[in-house]
Amino acid sequence: MSAPHVAHSPLWLRQAPRLTVALFLVPIAAGLLGTVLPAFGWLPAIGGRSVSLAPWKALFSQPGIRDAIGLTLVTGLTATVLSVILVFGFCALVHGRRPGRAGRALIAPILATPHAAMAIGLGFLIAPSGWIVRLLSPWLTGWHQPPDIASVQDPHGIALTLGLLVKEVPYLLLMTITALGQVPAVRHMDAAAALGYGRTVAWVKPVLPQVYRQVRLPIYAVLTYALSVVDMALILGPSNPPTLSVLALRWFTSPDIRMYFPAAAAALLQLAIVLVSIGLWRGAETLVAHLGRRWIARGARGTLLEPLAGLSAIAVAGLAGLGVGSLAALAVWSFAAGWRFPDMLPAHWSARPWSGQIGTILWPLETTLVVALFASGCALLLGLACLEHEQRRGVAASSRTLWLLYVPLLVPQIAFLFGMQVLLTVFHLDGSLIAVIWSHLLFVLPYVFLSLADPWRALDKRYARTALSLGARPRRVFLRIKLPLLLRPVLIAAAVGVAVSVDQYLPTIFAGAGRIVTLTTEAVTLASGGDRRVTGVFGLLQSLIPLAVYGIALGVSGRNRFRRHALGAQS
């Protein structure tokens, strides 16, 4: 007697996991190949017919290349290490004290805001003529003109690091809080406290090791992102020299097509930097775990950690403040009529920045929405199909599959998008909406799947079994029972997908061949200067879309008639 209902899954459902992986891995693998070959001189179409190290020699003879690599490492590693320390410190301090709805309400908009919009808003805050200096001038600083200080696009990448912290700390915080829900953290802390451990140590020693395993992948994703980010680096990072991935992008778009070769080499170097960094991080984990075990075994009460956790909590609150302040700055600029330094607020308010832009907003807005809805919808269909298939087979996905899902998040975008565009060209797809949707799907699918999988798997399996025993076919069980019961997580996963899609800058640029214009590419272009009111309009609109979709998701699922009891019925 075999598991009887497997045979009755339709073909497409049985192929869903394979299809998903193929949609994912084929473009990435082809893309990497398409970057590796020119990095060693092979691109026959533009005269590269011999394999050599010439592209690497060209790369290392570019002015400023060493500083660019250094800048990449310093900003990426600093942002990641600080994010992790701050998040763990914060969790250690507040865990069990219920940070409350206010905290969550604060980080939700920051999470939903695209990186580019956040970078623009943060620039509005911390620039020499930014809101923070305006608030303090001239009464405190004595400045009637902005100081000649590089507080954005500074040569050391401090503004870029800060921008990454503002976005990545809330993300890691959310991941950690979710992971904490899956371990008996409070009981362990109570037990440790009973043994005379202070609050922070009672969290770090017994709880952190259990949680860390679950947030490892998200941390690697943050590490990859921080080392290879392009849009934030364009807006907040220095330009002479910029970070490595910006340099690679600059050469990929250079009027001299021979620059493809060093550009490909730079993209490959970027990949190596990320992989080595992940390797080093892994090594550091082992080392820390080893030392940590001895430290735990020694039974030290580690009272020094308490103030450290306190500092982390203050820093996290500060970052959240910067995040919300950035959004506010976008909003204020988008309604400013005239806002001279050092005025704290605009002298006049006006809706003209909005009404005047209708002509240039509509097309990118439409494109953004279409791409986001299709990418998110496809991701949802594929994710649901994989999960449904998994449930009908009765076997949960292995952790190896989970790693596959993370691949697009652990490979720097610049390393494979160039090669992927070659692939798209072969099929005459580059510059098409389909190409852009597909490229977004690579990044939307992992997040949609991850946000959907837990609630989907947590639904009491006996609902489905009951429904089947009542004679309902699996399709009907899926449509009438599972989907409505899981409406809220499904809609939230869709909203996550939209947010991730709206966030994408580099995939839009590459797959769209510059012809597909979204609010994000417009915002990044506008951020290079001109009219902050218009930039504010685009930045704010870009943030409002994910927020609105979250709102709709929560609103719709909240109206679902008997929903409030569904969660209580899950065991």
Added chain:
Amino acid sequence: MSGPLRLEQVSITLEGRMLIPPLSVQVDGGQILTLMGASGSGKSTLLSVLGGTMAPVFRVTGRVWIGEREVTDLPPERRRMGILFQDDLLFPHLSVGENLAFGLAASVRGRAASAARIDAALRDAGLAGFARRDPATLSGGQRARVALLRLLLAEPEALLLDEPFNKLDAAMRTDFRRFVFEHAQTAGLPVLMVTHDQADAEAAQGPVLELLQAPEGTPVIQRSSGSGSLRKDTEVRPGKVGLPLATEVRS
């Protein structure tokens, strides 16, 4: 009146460990067979095997019949085996009436006919006028009764009870147990019930099998008590051939 539920040498193994030794048993229409055993002993797994919804990690042998119909390889939705869990599992997003309609057999056609059937079932259960209620507003006992009604409206040919009275308080438990048994017998359904409550077994007034963990790790099923008769060919064998743990149970 359904035909008997017949198991032929049904055994369940999980990763080389035998949960249910080969079991052959027949439950006649209107009869209630009780399977008792400690929790985690695999008795609920036996029900999911019969219902066709067990996970593939379990290795199952043997054949299952309802009357002359072999259901061994049928998908769960075509087996016509109703199952009742200890939670009522009313679909929380559907009203009481919609829950019942979900289960309603395909033979009942038309909106009016199905509404009539549902109203009649509810009246019969003392729940007249509850069709539009949110299940969450019902008491535990009422919900349990709706769950049974939903199951019966699907017109099953056998009934599987997975400790369905466990979560009810003592007074309600007796009430609901009588309600279930009466309906099952009226419909003439063969019933297989797993429980660890002796009172359930006694109330069933049928044969009782007990699943025992043997010291060597291979469990044994033996006839322990209860009234009523089992067919002659009912037999329970150990999982591994040749072990001297066989306890033939004959009435």
Added chain:
Amino acid sequence: MRLISVRAAAVAVALAFMTAPASAAAAMPWKAVLAQARGQTVYFDAWAGDQKVNLFIAWVARQVAACCDITLRQVPLQDTSEAVTQVIAEKAAGQNADGTVDLIWINGPNFYALKRRGLLYGPFTQRLPNFALVDTRDSSNLYDFTVPVEGYESPWRKAQLVIIYDSAYVKRVPRDIRAFPAWARRHPGRFTFPQVQNFLGVAFLEQALYALTPDPALLQRPVSEVNFAKATAPLWAWFDQLRPYLWRHGREFPASGPAERELLEDGEIDLMPSFDPSEAAAAVEAGLLPKTVRTFVLQHGTIGNTSFVAIPYNSPHKAGAMVVANFLLSPAAQARAGNVRYWGGPTVLDVAKLAPAERALFTALPKTPWVPSDVALRHVLPEPNPSWARRLALAWERRYTP
């Protein structure tokens, strides 16, 4: 930002699709061009760094949609070279009939790069009905950075280097390039210009080179025929004096002209170069600069040029592109572009050739005190040969990148 698609890399496959029919638009009467243009979608690759430009193109899009049933899409560029690379890559991949660029806002080095490779469609300008209105006495409408235009691009904008300053803070301005180091020493951190990767940044260097190089006539020759080191030595000496007193000590530069305008708006700097004599006026009009800003032209004249639109050889929508180019030369479009409320700047048309009603469009344009007089603007220096820009930028990068 326009990204080059690496069609080059897909050459083998793309060649299979290479059927390249001879353009049917070549010898058609204008009526037939209009008919063929109906329903076409024209991708217009245009620098998008200034929102007033984007709004103007959006207005053009509405007009050509209404009159000629053409869908005009602006492909926003951060630098025109992005479109040039695109066309070159398409050529390399053998994509000769279905290119992705239909119209490019172009001039100077970018025009030269495409024209010398034979990657432009044309000559086509003589076929545009409105081309008859162009001021052909103005040599910058016929020679683009010393390169003869020969009908391969159609003029639509005029530009000249000017300096904008905020008179609220600055009383005495440096009217001569040689005076800049001394002025900057007295006003440290109050002046800068865009990075040399930007066209305005390199134009400012060229302007300085004009004033400082021993023989300015050499700038009209290709840089390869000139002793570059000798010609530019005074420029670097001048810049070494100036650099420490620039904004951010000359270590960082604004990304573009509009980015620098923000610095002026905030009072971070007092002085900025601009390639648009009416930029200050338009910015005051839009509330982007205070009413105290003024514009002046450097003594001995400044570099001026004309911007054009060109059609790549492989554009699938040449008829539509020509209709748009013709519309850009219409008195209505030129008058709107000349209005500081929308954009501002001198027209490429010879107003004397216009009918009275059309001439009135130009005489009715609002006058503002922020635009330098025609007299001041009259002293226009021709652009150097296009090869100078890239060579100057490279030399600058080598010298001054840390």
